[in-house]
Amino acid sequence: MSTTISRPAPTATAPAPEPRRTAAVLDLARFEARELLLQAPILVIFGLYVVYRGARLLTQTGGTDDYPILNQADRATQAAPLFPALAVLICVNAAALRSRKNHTAAQFEVHPMEPWRRTLAHVLSTAPYAVLTALVVAVDFTWKALKPGAIGHGSFGELAVGPLIVLLSGVLGVLLARLLPSTFVPMVFVIFGYLGIILASGAEAEGHRIGWLSPLIFQDNGGDPIPADLLGRPAGWHALYLAGLCVLLACVTVLVSGGRTRVVKTVTAIAVAVTAVGAIGQVPYSSALEKARETASKSPEKVQSCAKYAGSTFCSFPEWNSVRGEWAEVAARVRAAAGGQARNAPLTVRQRIDTSGGVESDATLKPSRTPGQVTVGTRWGGNRVPELAVGVASVLVTGTEDDAGTMCDARMITVMWLAVGTAPHPLDTFRDVRLDDSTSGSAVILAPTDPLTMTTQQTSVLRALIDRPRAEVESRVKAHWTELTSPKTTTAQAAKLLGVEAPKGADNCEE
16 A cells, blocks of 8 residues: 655745835945955055045144135035046956856846845945045034134035045946946046046136036035135035936946836836926026126125224125234234324225136136225235235225335335234235245345335335344334325435435336
């Protein structure tokens, strides 16, 4: 008698529920992120990036660094992340090609996780490095923004560019691995990508807004700052464009890998819309911006506010209102040592810019012909302080900046003593306002507008005055103010009036 043993027929394994699949993707993304951290390019370049930015913060102290312009500080965070972005692109591309390189791609076919989910995990593995970049950018900008002398305000759109470029590079690395599975492709892409950024920056500089479709626009912000609303940079739209582009390329990468689910298609459609809106928002170039720049350059009084300190008026663009008190301290110091009517003469210190040669250019401001008006620029701290003192002193002595530019007589001694002789460290201040950074011989003297000239003989007299007690010299300056501010007075006569030895030789303004 035979016994038959019946066994249940095998049944197909039910697919894992969606929440579990999502958790698996996130687990794989965390694993890949840790693997990326072990790659030498990531570890070294991100380490250098953090150290470099930290060192810059610690060493940028004193002078104009104590008065950072925040609408330039936000853009200064954009270039450095290019190097971490390059490392992320190359390393995540290599990670996505790992199975192909090790000839293990066929083994993944028996795994329950679909290929497109593994691709999504590679994309997500780059997010922590974008977050790390964002932290460095935030610390960098916040450090400057918290300085007591910080001027203006930054833009979240500008600050977002660095982290978004790192994220975009990671997505591109995975996409290239799926479309062109070769380790040489990222290098070629980087070269052409860099050239594209350079060309786009050049196009934007020439007024072609199409250049903003590039992820990054190199813009030299080493020139004189201008108010943020005159920059004309579509920072918010550009950040939206980059964010949409990151999501769009991530969706394309997933679609290429076979992830044609309804959710992926929906997100792709939304990403296309967001990217398009961001791109379109960058293109318009308003003629009102050009008019606003022209007004700020030629008629700044129309867009400025003024405040009075110690009998003088100080006018500035809104972002610079916080430093008007420091301008007033310089003006008060110089006026206190002047004599005659200069001590009570109306004085207006007005901030000026010039955008005729382009935005943030190093154009020299033309001397003002308005009596009693002194020009001050948009940078403050460092040498800008004694330069303002020179500007104030020259107007007190000659009446206008335009007249001061043609001065070549003993009045220059009075101007320079008022500017540097009343400073806490006269000799150092004298060196700071001279173009050659010396304290002897003829020199070009820096001022807010056109520079002044000083002969060897005038320098000798000023050096002798600096060595004398300040109160004694100040008393003589006030007592002989009329003679010392006369264009007919010679250097030898001025030296005698001030109680110092007359220099040998005659003044030569052509030195």
